[in-house]
Amino acid sequence: MKMLFFLFLSCFINLFYSQIFAQSLTTCSTSNVSNASCAASGVLIYAPGSSSTSFTPPKDKLPVGKLQITYSVTLDTSTTTGFSYDTKKWGVLFGTTNPPTLAYYQESSSLYQNVKVSVDASKISNSGSYYAGTVVVTIDFTNANSVLSPDIAALISSDSLQIQPMYFYNNVNVTNASLAFNWKADTGxxxxxxxxxxxxxxxxxxxxxxxxxxxxxxxxxxxxxxxxxxxxxxxxxxxxxxxxxxxxxxxxxxxxxxxxxxxxxxxxxxxxxxxxxxxxxxxxxxxxxxxxxxxxxxxxxxxxxxxxxxxxxxxxxxxxxxxxxxxxxxxxxxxxxxxxxxxxxxxxxxxxxxxxxxxxxxxxxxxxxxxxxxxxxxxxxxxxxxxxxxxxxxxxxxxxxxGVNIPLASLSKSPNLPKSVSDCFVVTAASGNPDSAAVFYWRIIRDQYLTPFGITPYYYQHAKSWANWLDEHPKLKPALNTFLEYSGKFIYRMSGYTKKSKEYLKELFNNLDNLITQKAGAQELYNENAQPEYEIFITGGVLFPTADKYYYDQYYNSQMNLHFEGGGNYIFWFKNLGLSTGLLGRYLTNTSSGSVNVLGTQQSFSRTFYSTTAEALVGLRYRDPCWSYIQPGIFAGVGVSRFREEATTGSSSTTTQKPAGVTNYSAIYEFGGNLDFNLVPLFSMTNSELGSFLSDISLRISASYNINPTPALSSTGIFVQTGFTFLLR
Missing domain, CATH: 2.60.40.10 (Immunoglobulins)
Known part of the structure; x- marks a missing residue:
């Protein structure tokens, strides 16, 4: 009886081992599977939300969207009876313990919370009892806060994480330590x-x-x-x-x-x-x-x-x-x-x-x-x-x-004009960007407050040497830029508050007076026939230069000189005659392209100029009740214009290097006429249909002649534009 028991036990153990441990993993080879597709083992890292791969050494709390682990093996089941192949059983083992216990495969029930595993075994080929080829295991951490899970991170040692190919069969991890590879910092x-x-x-x-x-x-x-x-x-x-x-x-x-x-x-x-x-x-x-x-x-x-x-x-x-x-x-x-x-x-x-x-x-x-x-x-x-x-x-x-001299129209006209990367040398050097917030605020402070006191000439006499010194001491730039940005913003805003304080107090007392005496303001008395007192206009058009037409034709003949305007007026009405005062802002620009010889090679470039203008306006307009949809007018303006001309190559980086060019400030004088076609009466509408703020909408056609005395490229010439005017109650 005892002999019979041991015989039965021996048969059971042999049967168990034949079912469980008979499978083995070896190096990927075509010796048993002729069409096996073998590839190198490796790890690809997808950053959170990214569809492209990058390399990062493993570390705790590493931001990662997906890990894509690739390996090639041969699965030998020749001594196994009743083997059933399942692609979802492929996976990986993490860690250097012997044997590793952290298994990640698609059907695992012990994955870290919200981590998902998918397997691509489409490149595994089969011949008899051999399965050979390449497996791709993707571990998705998107729903696990896009961070390497703590159970995996705990197995990292010396910036390295060992990974072993694995096939899970009958509750046993089939693996081979000799096939292990590492996700680690590069050493080559x-x-x-x-x-x-x-x-x-x-x-x-x-x-x-x-x-x-x-x-x-x-x-x-x-x-x-x-x-x-x-x-x-x-x-x-x-x-x-x-x-x-x-x-x-x-x-x-x-x-x-x-x-x-x-x-x-x-x-x-x-x-x-x-x-x-x-x-x-x-x-x-x-x-x-x-x-x-x-x-x-x-x-x-x-x-x-x-x-x-x-x-x-x-x-x-x-x-x-x-x-x-x-x-x-x-x-x-x-x-x-x-x-x-x-x-x-x-x-x-x-x-x-x-x-x-x-x-x-x-x-x-x-x-x-x-x-x-x-x-x-x-x-x-x-x-x-x-x-x-x-x-x-x-x-x-x-x-x-x-460095190469790229021809500019302004320098062709006035060769002695200075060139610079910016007109705010020190602030630009500190921020590294001529369009930064610090430069914006300090330009306003310079123009409104420093120039009237005669400080600006002294600044420009020394500013470039100060900026060069700052470039030689780059560690000072971040702190200085922060100081200049916030101090400039503070001075700018405080100056605005000071200017408006009287207006705010006056308006406050008027409102209190109206509240006490229950007086109705004029704007509260709606009158269908009342003329609007405010207007906002937006127009655009082209400039036909006269004084510098030669330079425009030579440097910018391929494109029209486009400009855009916006502004507003307040209108004092004397029956049908209106006197308007207001402000205008204009942006004028053009571009052209060419090439220049650089050390024997032609290098392409683009040339650009842009001009911003601010003007104070005064004008007259007439509105005849018999022709209520036509409103002619004339206007004149005086202001200041900022001009910038520069050339850049196709690889210019405005964040790291602003190209040198010409910056110039000059006065501008303008006079012209416009013709407004009021759309409300033209389309038989009533004012009340436009709401409580709009009184009318006009189509404006305008032409003007401006005089812009400047050594740089001048905008002197004829502006022709069209757009819309919004008349407010």
Whole structure:
């Protein structure tokens, strides 16, 4: 009987193991499944709400929308009886415990709250009892606050999370520790260089950067005492840009051309078994006329002896070899982490060149306030995504550029006009943007309060040197910009309150008087035949220049000079004759395009001018009861105009560099006539049908002649416009 029991137990155990542990996972192979589709294991991260992938090392509370985990395996069920394949059983195991216990698969009942798992096993092929191919497991954290779930985050160790492929069968996780891979910060150095393009601006240049098209990288293997470089998949976290001055605008050798001994580079430590921090003095190649915009030179001239002891590539890329130029990186002994290198327009000097760090979120970088004709050189390295990023094992081609004079109509007319990136030098330098709130408020303060006291000439005499000093001390800019913005806003608003205080008090006393004596204001007595006292007008049209027609035709002949107007009037009626006073605002603009030669290459640009005008108006109008739908009038105005003309290239970045141009303030005088067609009587409507505020709506046709004495491009000429006038009760 005892023998029979042990025989039964042995059969049961054998049957149990044959059903449970007979399945196995091995490396993806076509030996048993000829059409198996195998791919490299990897992790893709989707930021919350994003449909594109990015790379981020794992960490607690990491914002993430989805994790997409890819792996390739072979599932062997040859010794299993009654096996039933189910694509929903594929999943992953997280962690380094042996065996890992945190399983994520589609039908799991123990997923972290609101986390969803989906599986794409469409690339798994079957042949008999073998299943081989690629599985994609997507873990969706959207409904879990778009944050990496705490159960997964708790298994992160040293910025790394181990992941194992898994197939869940009969309540057992079928896995293989040798197939584990890691989601972790990149450790390799990118093999390929980023793409760099550079375009000229007037007294500036714009550099555009994009990642390498191939993100293969090389990692020293083994980590402790490396003997070769092994290829891995990598990602880009940023760039390091090197720029230098070669020749000044007068043709004199400056910068690296005058100091070739300062052309020093360090060898990339990722390429050596025993890296050295000693820099190599390389041979500087001077700019040549054959080096057109974009660069034709890619050599640093570093000596071959600098790569003694370099690691060879493994068999996967055995055809590739590294040169001293490819392994050279900027020499910055003060910065062990390239992300600590300054990102401002100067960077950090090293020998005869400057080094700048640019994060991957920033696709352009610019430098202004250079002399037109100065020739600069550039090159860039890509950085991988790690706590301390590694330089790529290649740099971009060396590119050259110079600031360029793009012709402006105003300078053709008046060559001695000053050029600037803004007319508020210090405030613009602090904010980095000539259209910032700080610049807006301080321009008003300057024009309304400082100029009448004679302070403005002194300011412009010294402002540019102050702005240049501020550019040399960029750490002061954020605090100064905050102070200027809020102080300017405070002064501006307080000045407005002071001006209006008397009006507010007067209106308050009048209202109290009306309330006490129960008097009705004139506006409360509705009269169908009363003439409206207020009007608001919006019109648009074209300018036909007269004084500077030659310059308009030469520089802007392809487009019409468009303008838009808006304003309001108060009308004093004397029976059928009205005397109006009011204000007008106008915006005038035009654009044109062309190309200019930059170091032997034609570079396209666009030229733009815009003018804003404010005028005080006075006019007369007549309204005959017999012709109530026609109202002729004449008007005159005097005011001030702000003119700006500039040219930009196709890669201009107004957030980082405002192109140089001409800014000019001048007086403007205008007189003309208009003809209003009142639409209410014309369409047999009554005033009450327009509501309690509108009395009439008019179609306005207007023509005027303006005189604009200015050394810049003048708007002197004929304005023709049409639009609508809204007459208020």
């Amino acid at each position: 150095a990118l093999l390929n260089a980023p793409t760099l393009t550079v375009l000229a601006e007037d007294s500036a240049f714009i550099v555009s950067l994009s990642p390498p098209s191939n993100l293969n990288a090389a990692t020293p293997t083994p980590a402790s005492t490396p003997t070769s470089l092994t290829t891995t998949t990598n990602s880009v976290s940023g760039y390091v840009l090197v720029y230098w001055l070669d020749t000044d605008s007068k043709g004199n050798a400056t910068g690296c051309k005058a100091n070739p001994g300062g052309w020093q580079f360090q060898m990339n430590p990722k390429a050596f078994s025993n890296p050295s921090s000693t820099p190599s003095t390389c041979t500087y190649t001077q700019y040549q006329s054959t080096f057109n915009t974009g660069g034709t030179s890619s050599t640093l001239g570093c000596p071959a002896s600098a790569i003694t002891g370099i690691l060879p590539f493994d068999s996967t890329i055995s055809s590739s070899t590294l040169t001293a130029d490819a392994t050279a990186i900027p020499y910055t002994p003060s910065y062990t982490n390239p992300t600590q290198i300054p990102s401002d327009s100067n960077g950090t000097p090293s020998g005869c060149y400057n080094v700048v760090y640019i994060p991957s979120s920033q696709t352009t970088w610019s430098k202004g306030n250079i002399n037109n004709g100065d020739i600069y050189g550039f090159m860039a390295w890509a950085l991988n995504n790690a706590t301390i990023p590694n330089y790529s094992l290649a740099h971009s081609n060396i590119s050259y550029i110079t």
